[in-house]
Amino acid sequence: MSVSITVNGKHHVLNVASDTPLLYVLRNDLQLNGPKFGCGEAQCGACRVLVGHDATYSCVFPVGAVGAARVTTVEGLGQGKQLHLLQEAFLAEQAAQCGYCSSGMLIAAQALLERDANPDQETIRRELAGQKCRCGTHNRIVRAIQRAAKEWRA
Structure with a gap:
């Protein structure tokens, strides 16, 4: 087919x-x-x-x-060698260790920011509830999304 x-x-x-x-x-x-x-x-x-x-x-x-x-x-998400602002924020906050979950986290964050350009920590954590990170970088991931949200609004 x-x-x-x-x-x-x-x-x-x-x-x-x-x-x-x-x-x-x-x-x-x-x-x-x-x-x-x-x-x-x-x-x-x-x-x-x-x-x-x-x-x-x-x-x-x-x-x-x-x-x-x-x-x-x-x-x-990015344009060629130009990283997306979420990808840049993940790098800046050292939000990835093994990186296995990163693509899913970035996609979930993108969907969130498209709906809510100013999410608080509780909203971010709720939206990421369906994403598992075995390395335990959740706090860094939340900070990265908050950083990206600031730039998203600018």
Whole structure:
């Protein structure tokens, strides 16, 4: 079956079953390594991508359900060598250790900032509840999102 999707601004027509998880298409067919396979059950958030403006667990989201929405992975946040302000804030706050959760955290943060340009700590923590970080850098991640939010508003 042929599926048509737009990922990071590029249109693709792929020969995949419509019930194939979006994560598999992103990683295997489009060679995008930002979204990670973590649990396969929408519990850890390592696989999250934006589908439209919604942070979506791509490990359980069928590629056929994307429809006309645009998909954005962490690779699509920045512009070439220019990092996105969230990526810069994560670096400045040393918010990543192993980095496995980082792409999902960045995507969740992007979705949050698109809805709320001035989130408080409680809101950020609530929005990140679906993201797991085994390294324990949650406090740094929250600070990074707050830093990015300041720049977002400026």
